[in-house]
Amino acid sequence: MPKTASPALTRWTRRKEARPAELLAAALDIFVEKGYAATRLDDVAARAGVSKGTLYLYYDSKESLFKAVxxxxxxxxxxxxxxxxxxxxxxxxxxxxxxxxxxxxxxxxxxxxxxxxxxxxxxxxxxxxxxxxxxxxxxxxxxxxxxxxxxxxxxxxxxxxxxxxxxxxxxxxxxxxxxxxxxxxxxxxxxxxxxxxxxxxxxxxxxxxxxxxxxxxxxxxxxx
Amino acid sequence: MPKTASPALTRWTRRKEARPAELLAAALDIFVEKGYAATRLDDVAARAGVSKGTLYLYYDSKESLFKAVxxxxxxxxxxxxxxxxxxxxxxxxxxxxxxxxxxxxxxxxxxxxxxxxxxxxxxxxxxxxxxxxxxxxxxxxxxxxxxxxxxxxxxxxxxxxxxxxxxxxxxxxxxxxxxxxxxxxxxxxxxxxxxxxxxxxxxxxxxxxxxxxxxxxxxxxxxx
DNA sequence: CTTGTTATTGACTGATTGGTCAGCAATGTA
DNA sequence: TACATTGCTGACCAATCAGTCAATAACAAG
Missing domain, CATH: 1.10.357.10 (Tetracycline Repressor, domain 2)
Incomplete structure (x- = not known):
């Protein structure tokens, strides 16, 4: 657990407004690249710069995310x-x-x-x-x-x-x-x-x- | 020789010659129905009337099975x-x-x-x-x-x-x-x-x- | 009937992934 | 500084599935 909690106090920022659009853009990328079933929501979240948990704050399932795209x-x-x-x-x-x-x-x-x-x-x-x-x-x-x-x-x-x-x-x-x-x-x-x-x-x-x-x-x- | 032993004991028969073709037919069915990635080899084996282990006796991977189809x-x-x-x-x-x-x-x-x-x-x-x-x-x-x-x-x-x-x-x-x-x-x-x-x-x-x-x-x- | 051979089984492993949630960190407020 | 609110995290769960292998049932030969 060398957690090196150093000067980087701020590790992320809160950007509630921008998330949905960023997640949609990331989802389009990954869906097109991998297909629907093969798309991992971890990848979508990572591409959008957030964690999978955050994705689920804005879209309640893989299906609803896709429909939004x-x-x-x-x-x-x-x-x-x-x-x-x-x-x-x-x-x-x-x-x-x-x-x-x-x-x-x-x-x-x-x-x-x-x-x-x-x-x-x-x-x-x-x-x-x-x-x-x-x-x-x-x-x-x-x-x-x-x-x-x-x-x-x-x-x-x-x-x-x-x-x-x-x-x-x-x-x-x-x-x-x-x-x-x-x-x-x-x-x-x-x-x-x-x-x-x-x-x-x-x-x-x-x-x-x-x-x-x-x-x-x-x-x-x-x-x- | 035609001594059909108690059928209850005989749970399966050995049919080495027929297996490959039967597996191919079953695989075509399931592949077409589900797609490649979504096809479960358990299903293919079941449709061919054998277990998954048997499938692997005749085809060494999902990919080789598909190519054979x-x-x-x-x-x-x-x-x-x-x-x-x-x-x-x-x-x-x-x-x-x-x-x-x-x-x-x-x-x-x-x-x-x-x-x-x-x-x-x-x-x-x-x-x-x-x-x-x-x-x-x-x-x-x-x-x-x-x-x-x-x-x-x-x-x-x-x-x-x-x-x-x-x-x-x-x-x-x-x-x-x-x-x-x-x-x-x-x-x-x-x-x-x-x-x-x-x-x-x-x-x-x-x-x-x-x-x-x-x-x-x-x-x-x-x-x- | 015994013994050897082999076709077949099905439980098991390891890796993957959609979805969950308790807790933490960023920000606002006083 | 202390406290409240909430955006965000990441470990975790449960389910799925390709591929493995020791055990076993079917058959053949003697």
């Missing part, structure tokens, strides 16, 4: 997307690109981009978290893109494809890119270029969705 | 795909559909379809497994589809898109469907119809990739 990170991003939709006027092709690239810049390139992968990974083992995420993030994000496709169809810009499936097919490569960058990307020698990938995707997708003036027999009669 | 399940499926490629003659559009739908029927609709989700989920926490899977499954699967796209381009069926990115974009919705069905599908009221989803995807993708005879100015100049 989602609410503070992805939900606002979705809301901004909804704002963009409402504020937009002009071709839906433009709006679609704006939303997809905007989401990529805001979420894909940031720490938050790790959350979707995490959720796919843990959805089955934590059905309650999955429901929460599905309601708060997925259904709203899908609804947003579906509204764009429906508006484009109503304006005669897009062909009359089932909006439910169109939405999924437009978003799949985007989400897949997110998942890839947080899983196997470290296995490849030559990493993917997200801008190029998304650029080609949008070109192909918009070209595929665009209503042909009076094209020949080959172009998507009704998509089954 | 991959080698016995997905790798052969890839190999069959490669066979299909070699045996095919005719339009590459047909081959592409054959491979995509074949993979779906063989892997997507079976227990094996849970493995890709599992791998995405655990890749970061188990880099060694990720490398193994990337080498044995992903790179071979991608290589197969890339060869189809390159052949199609050489035959003049497809436009000259970067095959690396074309491959990713063709496969992303397929893999995404796999991941979805093993994660959030249980959250939606109206489940997705895989046939319809893949059908629309292939229509859009093939239409997007198909070389236009002498189309106007709008159709994909060179995809950036």
């Amino acid at each position: 989602i609410r503070g990170g992805l939900v606002p991003a979705i809301q901004r997307g909804e704002k963009v939709f409402e504020a937009h006027s002009g071709p839906m092709t433009e709006l679609l690109e704006k939303i997809i690239f905007g989401w990529w810049e805001e979420v894909g390139t940031s720490q938050l981009g790790g959350i979707p992968k995490l959720m796919f990974a843990e959805a089955k083992n934590f059905p309650e978290l999955a429901d929460f995420y599905y309601t708060e993030v997925i259904s709203r994000g899908y609804g947003l893109v579906r509204k764009v496709l429906e508006a484009g169809r109503d304006r005669g810009e897009f062909i009359a494809i089932d909006p439910e499936y169109g939405t999924r097919l437009v978003l799949a490569p985007l989400v897949f890119l997110l998942l890839w960058r947080h899983s196997f990307s470290m296995c490849e020698r030559q990493p993917i270029d997200p801008e190029k990938y998304l650029g080609i995707h949008m070109r192909l997708a918009i070209d595929g969705l665009r209503a042909r003036p009076a094209a020949g027999a080959s172009a998507l009669p009704e998509a089954r | 991959i080698r016995g399940g997905l790798v052969p499926a890839i190999q069959r795909g490669e066979k299909v490629f070699e045996a095919h003659s005719g339009p590459m559009t047909e081959l592409l559909e054959k491979i995509i739908f074949g993979w779906w029927e063989e892997v997507g609709t079976s227990q094996l379809g849970g493995i890709p989700k599992l791998m995405f989920a655990e890749a970061k926490n188990f880099p060694e497994l990720a490398d193994f899977y990337y080498t044995e499954v992903i790179s071979r699967g991608y290589g197969l589809v890339r060869k189809v796209l390159e052949a199609g381009r050489d035959r003049g069926e497809f436009i000259a898109i970067d095959p690396e990115y074309g491959t990713r974009l063709v496969l992303a919705p397929l893999v995404f469907l796999l991941l979805w069905r093993h994660s959030f599908s249980m959250c939606e009221r109206q489940p997705i119809d895989p046939e319809k989803y893949l059908g629309i995807h292939m229509r859009l993708a093939i239409d997007g990739l198909r070389a236009r005879p002498a189309a106007g100015a709008s159709a994909l100049p060179e995809a950036r």
Whole structure:
């Protein structure tokens, strides 16, 4: 017990106001790095510069901490997307690109981009978290893109494809890119270029969705 | 010899030959259900009708058990795909559909379809497994589809898109469907119809990739 | 029936971690 | 300085689980 209680009288400071945000930032880091189940709350607390006991003063369980991360990170991003939709006027092709690239810049390139992968990974083992995420993030994000496709169809810009499936097919490569960058990307020698990938995707997708003036027999009669 | 001693005394039988396969089948079940880290070897052993000790007689660690599952399940499926490629003659559009739908029927609709989700989920926490899977499954699967796209381009069926990115974009919705069905599908009221989803995807993708005879100015100049 | 061989068991170990709480240290007050 | 309030700590508990191994049950041979 050489406790060396020396000059350092003050070993820590009380900072009640700043703790919640610091803990959320630390939690986002560790959750994205390790996944939900594998995240140790000791690590989160340490990264935030406090002890595990302190963490429990501000969040009463691992689950509530995680939900707070989602609410503070992805939900606002979705809301901004909804704002963009409402504020937009002009071709839906433009709006679609704006939303997809905007989401990529805001979420894909940031720490938050790790959350979707995490959720796919843990959805089955934590059905309650999955429901929460599905309601708060997925259904709203899908609804947003579906509204764009429906508006484009109503304006005669897009062909009359089932909006439910169109939405999924437009978003799949985007989400897949997110998942890839947080899983196997470290296995490849030559990493993917997200801008190029998304650029080609949008070109192909918009070209595929665009209503042909009076094209020949080959172009998507009704998509089954 | 057929003297079936009092069955009450015989509590188990020795079945050295059958154990490995039974353990593999049980392991696939539990791995897909719970994920890699969350799988308890006690559960695997129980499902195979043996004790954990027995499991360790046939596989010396959780990791080697998992690798055996991959080698016995997905790798052969890839190999069959490669066979299909070699045996095919005719339009590459047909081959592409054959491979995509074949993979779906063989892997997507079976227990094996849970493995890709599992791998995405655990890749970061188990880099060694990720490398193994990337080498044995992903790179071979991608290589197969890339060869189809390159052949199609050489035959003049497809436009000259970067095959690396074309491959990713063709496969992303397929893999995404796999991941979805093993994660959030249980959250939606109206489940997705895989046939319809893949059908629309292939229509859009093939239409997007198909070389236009002498189309106007709008159709994909060179995809950036 | 006896004896040797081996497939199988299940209790055990050691390490890990979500969550708890009694006590202490920082700050405020007089 | 003495006392009160409270933000914070870290040892601790209980549960979980990969991996081990001495004991034992099944079988075969003589």
